[in-house]
Amino acid sequence: MSQNDAWMQRDLAVLWHPCTQMKDHESLPMIPIRRAEGVWLEDFDGKRYLDAVSSWWVNVFGHANPRINARIKEQVDQLEHVILAGFSHQPVIELSERLVAMTPAGLDRVFYADNGSSCIEVALKMSFHYWLNRGQPGKRRFVTLTNSYHGETVAAMSVGDVALFTDTYRPLLLDTIKVPSPDCFLRPDGVSWEEHSRTLFAAMEQTLAEHHQEVAAVIVEPLIQGAGGMRMYHPVYLKLLREACDRYGVHLIHDEIAVGFGRTGTMFACEQAGIRPDFLCLSKALTGGYLPLAACLTTDDVYQAFYDDYSTLRAFLHSHSYTGNPLACAAALATLDIFESDRVIEANRALAARMGQATAHLADHPNVGEVRQTGMALAIEMVRDKPSRAGYPWQERRGLKVYQHALERGALLRPLGSVVYFLPPYTITPEQIDFLAEVASEGIDLATRDSLSVAVAVDLHPGFRDPG
Numbered sequence: 130m131s132q133n134d135a136w137m138q139r140d141l142a143v144l145w146h147p148c149t150q151m152k153d154h155e156s157l158p159m160i161p162i163r164r165a166e167g168v169w170l171e172d173f174d175g176k177r178y179l180d181a182v183s184s185w186w187v188n189v190f191g192h193a194n195p196r197i198n199a200r201i202k203e204q205v206d207q208l209e210h211v212i213l214a215g216f217s218h219q220p221v222i223e224l225s226e227r228l229v230a231m232t233p234a235g236l237d238r239v240f241y242a243d244n245g246s247s248c249i250e251v252a253l254k255m256s257f258h259y260w261l262n263r264g265q266p267g268k269r270r271f272v273t274l275t276n277s278y279h280g281e282t283v284a285a286m287s288v289g290d291v292a293l294f295t296d297t298y299r300p301l302l303l304d305t306i307k308v309p310s311p312d313c314f315l316r317p318d319g320v321s322w323e324e325h326s327r328t329l330f331a332a333m334e335q336t337l338a339e340h341h342q343e344v345a346a347v348i349v350e351p352l353i354q355g356a357g358g359m360r361m362y363h364p365v366y367l368k369l370l371r372e373a374c375d376r377y378g379v380h381l382i383h384d385e386i387a388v389g390f391g392r393t394g395t396m397f398a399c400e401q402a403g404i405r406p407d408f409l410c411l412s413k414a415l416t417g418g419y420l421p422l423a424a425c426l427t428t429d430d431v432y433q434a435f436y437d438d439y440s441t442l443r444a445f446l447h448s449h450s451y452t453g454n455p456l457a458c459a460a461a462l463a464t465l466d467i468f469e470s471d472r473v474i475e476a477n478r479a480l481a482a483r484m485g486q487a488t489a490h491l492a493d494h495p496n497v498g499e500v501r502q503t504g505m506a507l508a509i510e511m512v513r514d515k516p517s518r519a520g521y522p523w524q525e526r527r528g529l530k531v532y533q534h535a536l537e538r539g540a541l542l543r544p545l546g547s548v549v550y551f552l553p554p555y556t557i558t559p560e561q562i563d564f565l566a567e568v569a570s571e572g573i574d575l576a577t578r579d580s581l582s583v584a585v586a587v588d589l590h591p592g593f594r595d596p597g
């Protein structure tokens with residue numbers, strides 16, 4: 130028996146994996162990873178896979194990065210963890226100072242959580258609680274975009290909109306208001322991203338005009354709806370949304386958990402719209418992809434609404450056991466050092482251009498509806514019918530074919546439904562980008578052959594079907 134198989138058997142005897150129909154592993158192998166370095170993952174049989182999805186979008190400077198490793202090792206000998214209520218420590222103070230300094234002016238307070246979904250819960254609770262403390266208890270609903278994803282806990286699911294996934298839990302969910310996404314994939318022919326996103330804003334304007342008295346906040350994934358299929362829109366929408374939120378007295382929550390730290394081409398997506406949200410949620414790449422940590426930044430206005438004598442019961446009594454963990458903060462500090470010293474945002478421009486060049490030919494593929502890109506995120510959407518951009522039925526699981534082909538070729542590409550995407554670590558080389566493009570092209574050819582047997586194994590992301 131191969132070492133991979135031995136580990137797989139032990140795994141399948143005791144583990145229950147995330148986002149997985151476990152029965153699929155009767156036919157689809159589980160890949161145990163022994164070690165990783167840079168963009169490469171290596172399994173127990175010595176086979177290597179280029180990590181094109183940054184291990185679920187978290188890694189930015191490669192695996193086993195020497196600078197991040199060293200910083201964590203140094204920290205672990207000093208202080209591994211301490212309660213953050215009543216106590217503090219150097220890494221969390223330094224990290225907070227740096228986050229405040231690098232984010233748009235006015236985001237002056239940092240509240241920590243230990244994963245992205247919890248960070249969304251913090252923002253939602255804080256916004257609601259702010260209005261309560263300000264004497265407006267009626268503001269208790271949230272406005273969200275269709276096709277959004279904000280995490281897996283119950284309130285985070287409530288502001289998400291991926292039907293196959295959230296429908297199951299509908300009886301548990303908050304009552305939110307959904308507005309059509311400015312997603313540009315669905316724009317009419319000849320219409321620019323900017324025009325389309327601007328046109329779609331009318332629905333948001335109308336919703337806020339009608340409901341603002343009962344709305345606490347609007348929550349969006351700025352520029353890229355990640356889990357919803359890497360759908361993209363123009364920054365003008367965020368600008369209009371900021372203006373409308375100001376006009377109607379509604380908070381704006383930016384979920385930059387996936388897009389923060391350079392994914393969209395700027396450090397934070399909100400920079401491209403020149404705006405400051407009231408809440409900025411960060412996680413994933415915050416620690417370079419090493420340790421779970423999330424930060425919710427907010428304004429002094431929000432902070433002051435909670436600042437009062439204890440007896441007024443206005444305090445934000447929310448906590449997680451590992452809030453502001455020192456090891457995670459140390460990893461984050463090392464990550465921010467690399468962004469600065471290596472001028473990463475500038476350097477990424479050449480890599481982003483290469484990603485575009487290497488995949489440009491796919492736009493002419495008869496079953497590719499669109500090749501789209503925002504900064505370091507590139508997506509190729511497979512469609513059944515090119516002229517109408519009609520998608521494949523999700524049951525056909527075409528993306529799985531791409532996934533399996535890529536594994537054979539030594540790449541980890543994990544499509545979202547019919548959307549093949551690259552969201553690689555920034556340490557990827559131009560040659561490695563060309564390799565990924567080649568693997569993706571082959572995989573898309575295979576997956577879009579009409580003879581494709583549809584009774585194949587795994588639904589790569591049960592929640593994330595294609596829109597067709």
Ligand SMILES: *Cc1c(COP(=O)(O)O)cnc(C)c1O
Nearest residue numbers: 244245246278279280355386387
């Ligand atoms: C991943 C993600 C989350 C949830 O983060 P977790 O750490 O997985 O809980 C929330 N919002 C967006 C946009 C994400 O991509």
